[in-house]
Amino acid sequence: MSLLVISDLTLRIAGRTLLDGASLSVDPGRKIGLVGRNGAGKSTLLAAIAGDIAPDGGTITLSSRARMARIRQEAPSGDANLLDTVLAGDLERTTLLAESERTTDPARLADIHERLRAIGADSAPSRAATILSGLGFDAAAQARPVSDFSGGWRMRVALATALFLNPDLLLLDEPTNHLDLEATIWLESWLARFSGAALIVSHDRGLLDRSVDAIAHLDQRRLSLTPGGYDEFVRIRTEQALQQARAAERIAAQRAHMQSFVDRFRAKATKARQAQARVKALEKLPVIEAVVEDTPTRFAFPEPTPLPPPMLTLDRVSVGYDGKPILSNLSLRLDMEDRIALLGANGNGKSTFAKLIAGRLAPLSGTANHNPRLRVGYFAQHQAEELVPDETPVAHMARAMPKAPPTAVRAQLARFGLDADRADTVTRDLSGGEKARLLLALATRDAPHLLILDEPTNHLDLDAREALIRALAEFEGAVLLISHDPHLVELVADRLWLVGDGTVRPFDGDMAEYRVWLSERARAASRPATTPTAPKREDRRDRAEARKAVAPLRKKARDAEARIGKLTAERARLETRLADPALYATGSAEDVTAINTRLAAIGREEAAAEEEWLLAEAAIEEASAQD
Template sequence: MIRLDNISKQNGQQLLFIEASASLQKGEKIGLVGPNGAGKSTLFRMITAQEVPDEGQVLVDRGISVGFFSQDVGEMSGRSAVAEVMDGAGDVSTVAAELAELEAALADPDRMDEMESLIERFGEVQGRFEDLGGYALEGKAREVLAGLSFSQEMMDGDVSNLSGGWKMRVALARILLMRPDVMLLDEPSNHLDLESLIWLEQFLTGYEGALMLTSHDREFMNRIINKVIEIDGGGLTSFSGDYEFYEQQRAMNEAQQQAQFERQQAMLAKEIKFIERFKARASHAAQVQSRVKKLDKIERVEPPKRRQAVSFEFAPAPRSGEDVVNLKGVHKRYGQRVIYEGLDLLVRRRERCAVLGVNGAGKSTLLKLVTGSTEPDEGSVTLGGSVRMGYFAQHAMELLEGNQTVFEALESSFPRANQGSLRSLAGCFGFSGDEVEKRCRVLSGGEKARLVMAKMLYDPPNFLVLDEPTNHLDMATKEMLIAALAQYEGTMLFVSHDRHFLAALSNRVLELTPEGIHQYGGGYTEYVARTGQEAPGLRS
């Protein structure tokens, strides 16, 4: 369906692709992987003809429809979310727009004299709309939006009132409704809550077209794909199987290449030693010459290219008292909406509490109450003795000083730390080499999140409150964060939609429901085993 044939592409000084080839066939569901900046988004743009390769060609079969979802959703305003989603469905959306205009005209008393012609045209357009399956399409659009956690009110409201994250869901819904022959999805799992993520997973598993996607959510990727294309060092390498198989295969290939490299190095060392020893002796001249020629002809085995995985030893957190935070009789409402009514909750030392709940259940509100960012209407929130708290929330990224570089931001937070230690910290969170000189104002959302996390964990508090800490983090940084937090001896209260993160770090689950908090000991894996569901909103 799609073929990349010996493509080369350079961006500025960076060589992204060097005579690279790959293909996407009917029925394939491909995970596109590679380090940040390797060229994943550029590859999507070349397939959709937004960019062209410097050499080689991108071949798309004639008549193939391609739907592309990217993080750059563009402007949306003046229509409902449903209308915006249906707009991606081709002719039917044009007919739907005319039908809406005619309905408005028929209800306009100033156009009574045109009534006969309006009614006639309305009948024609309505017939065309029915022929195109327009009424069924609206139902399908609402179904997709509901799967992505939209309420009826949000579906019918002006799309311009939605936040950036919700607009991304509208853009994603448009591609899903379109059901093209090929879907290209660049980070579709960003900005989704757990229920929406699982719904999307099931939708894509049942999708019969070809699919190529990127995602930093390994669980999501693993359940959908049946092939991996890896971008590494300018080349494209294909692996059949899911993400887990790719990781195993990659590790095995690396081990084999390392063993080959070491065997060859040992053989070369032996030959060079013989040459050095006997090169001055006339009696061995023929043998020496023969071995020198043999060495010249040997094709050298390269050592495997190792992904840069930086680990960092975080300082131990100081010990707190046994009771870390205690909420008693807490009431909280926003306008008419009651979030909590008489909430009681005690979090104890070394508990790692994962907070689950459907949209609007009050997950972020609970974290804000605990951190003092918002006050309860009634009741009390009390921190225990010797508790030192660190709070990671999305708004924390807005507090970075725009003119500071990454390194200056770390240095100003820890003026007594040595430079080597801070550079190591920066590298651990994905800022290597010259990247530490980037100004904070030009950092992407993901880079800001990594910097805020680095500042928080260098001198860790004994109580971490984390609101979606893995948003925007790539897989390598996420793995490093999980490894660091697994060694952390303090207390955690966190919200995340990443099931790998939830399973690796939680030892208690707080499920927020309209009836109150349901508590589960043993963490997320045990929660799934006991409830039979991966998220509260999926329970029948």
Template sequence: MIRFDNVSKQNGHRILFLEASAALNRGEKIGLVGPNGAGKTTLFRMITGEEQPDGGQVAIEKQVSIGYFNQDVGEMSGRSAVAEVMDGAGPVSVVAAELAELEAAMADPDRADEMDAIIERYGEVQARFDELGGYELEGKAREVLAGLSFSQEMMDGDVGGLSGGWKMRVALARILLMRPDAMLLDEPSNHLDIESLIWLEGFLKGYEGALLMTSHDREFMNRIVTKIIEIDGGTLTSYSGDYTFYEKQRALKEKQQEAQFERQQAMLAKELKFIERFKARASHASQVQSRVKKLDKIERFEPPKRRQVVTFDFPPAPRSGDDVAVLKNVHKGYGSRAIYQGFDLTIRRKERWCVMGVNGAGKSTLLKLIAGATEPDAGTVTVGGSVRMGYFSQHAMELLDGDQTIFESLEAHFPQASQGSLRALAGCFGFSGDDVEKKCRVLSGGEKARLVMAIMLFNPPNFLVLDEPTNHLDLDTKQMLIAALGAYEGTMLFVSHDRHFLAALSNRVLELTPDGIHQYGGGYTEYVASTGQEAPGLHS
């Protein structure tokens, strides 16, 4: 259906693809993986024709419709979210637009003399709209938007009033409603809450076209894809199976490569030793010559490429008292909407609470109350005297000074620290060498998240309050964060839509639902087993 034949592509001095080949066949669901900057987005853009390969070709079967979702959604305003989604549905959206114009014309008194022609045209367009399934289309558009957690009010309101994250969901809904022959989804799991993620999982499982997607959510990828294409070092390598299978296969392949390389190195050393020892002896001249020729012909094995992976190094935090945070009879609302009414919660040392709840249930509000970023309307929030808190919020990323470099930002926060310790801190969070001279304004979401974490963890807190800490992190960085937090000795309270993160780190669950607040003694895995749902109101 879509084929890459010996594709080469260079970006400036950087070689992204070197005679790389791969294929996306009908009905296949493929996960595209590779380190940041390896060329995943470039590959999508070559399929859509936005970029051309320097060599080789990207072959696409005739009449294949392609839907491409990426993080750059462009401008949206002046229409409702439903209209915006329906606009992406191919020919029917053009007919729908004409129908809306004709309806407006029929209501316009200035065009009364044209009314017969308008009504006649309206009849023709209406019949065509019906024939294309237009009347079911609005229902389907609303169904997709509801799956992505839109309320009726948001569906009918001006799309221009939505935040960037919600506009992204509108752009995603357009592609899903279109149901093209091939869907290219670049990070569709970004900006989605856990309920929308689970809905999208079900939708994509039932989608019969070909799917090629990237995602930083391993659980989401594992449940959908049956094949992985890896971009690394200019080549495309295919693995049959899900992401977990790919990880195991890649580790095995690396091990075999390492053993092969070491065996060859030992053999070469032995041969060179023989040549060195006997090259001056006439009696061994022919043997030396034949060995030299043999060595010249040997195809040398390369050592396996080691990926640069960030390692988070948490210095041990000072011990806190047993009661880390206590909420008593807390009331909190916004306008006429009550979020908490008489809420009690005690967080004790070494507990790791994950907070579950649908959008608007009050997850971030709870974290803000405990972090002191907002006050309760009534009741008390008490944080233990020996508690040193580290609070990670999405808002903290917006507070970085765009004109400062990474290093200047660290210096501003820790004026007493030595240059060496700040460089070491930057290195732990993946900023090595000249990276520390990058201005904060040019950083990607993932880089900003890492910088905020570095600042938060320099003087280690014993209580971490984390609001969606993995939102912008790639798979490798996320895995390192999980490993580091797994070894962390302190207390945690966090919100996350990443089920791998939830399962690996929680030992308590706080569930916020319309019919009350529930506390569970085990972690997320036990919560799923005991409730039969992966998120409030959703059955697994």
């Protein structure tokens, strides 16, 4: 029996229809990612499921006695500490505990204690503390009042409260927006263990690949369900789009052929009957809508002029605020070809390090040498607060590029998808994603040699995130990235630097190994330091050697996977050519033969690459099991 059933749902906001006859069924324990373009109505749908707004048509039915939880839109506040705030989210437990203090009826008291045992009231503080710890709050932070924390951290408390309730149905709307990479990884593992159902709106591709088992796509006011994670959704949708396009082309060709016959012979009496038959045949041809895609999102960074190495060096640098160092003993170097991601929990100093590299924060001690011709582009989400609400993007960019002609100003905005309409819209009316595009345009206006990106994807949708990844792949300069998006880090960064313990040092491994490292550290932290099982220096050295031994296997698996991706893309291009009528009209038989020959070769190369990938993954798994 389904936990949630949405049937023929219609939702309208301000006279605009967002959903029309949409249906979806969510079974117990199933986790579904909800995707769709910005403004399609994803958050509105969650609000309707939660009962915040009434449907304009259709029904939303939640199974009786099922418990539902969602992140509150407003951040919690008050003088209660974090742990008590999360515990208070369980209204039943709170009410029962209060009643147990007041009641004098022995029978009622017995019932209350029985119910408290049933809902695990005794273990609730431990569960709440574990969740808060996973989201970045240590024991000291959990004892502090909510009012001590900024809005982003308080939204983490709201997320912790929703997770703590352990509901039958969990509604999450962009749950990673206020998380760092470490908390995002923890949330993915929590969702993997969560026994309830979840409906998750997210632009985090990694989360949608690792934490859901189906994708619900909200498109053209309807919902369609695709099994698997986001990668599988993209693959299936691409294949469907290709098949639909081919069918549309075939039917268009049939229509054109029949219509030409009708046009030529309609007036001829001897052909009139045939012409009428063709007209009827035309009417019977199915109408296949072409695949309607939104305008593709494209970003393009200006290309910097070459810069001789070194671009930047740090020699025993300390940096901080008010004379107090946050990071010390920094001896590092950056060059044009570097693509570096900073790892470490929020509060460890990642943004402080970024400001040092950008030249916005002077060293307290040590030496920082910048190439005198170095241009740095710096992007940070907080810069959105510095935008002038009554000014347009054109006005912002014109002020930043005072010597540039209007065409160059608009061209820089167009690099990041701000077309004429959006470029002339006042900033207060821009979406979060559009403001992020404006900030990217402003940060790169001087064709910087070094791009520093501090959480660049917080307000970008999935298409815009992929566009950013493609643009960074083509960018010829250096990149220093801070992001909670593992997918972005994996595809952009060649090296990882770990910010923690008051310094910055290279991390010898990839994101998969970083996940393992985080897991090992969490297990070590949960064990008393005096127990025999506490990690020893020899254990750490053994694990480091094991990771080093596995590194070549991981590289072999990544290379094989990349080769499979290239072959798949080449196969799609060749199959598209074979489906093109122009090939047969203007090409030769040799061309068709050559394409088919190459397709056969691709099949063999794909099989070899897949076998190499499987062997490497099996070897990695075996080595990990031995470790």
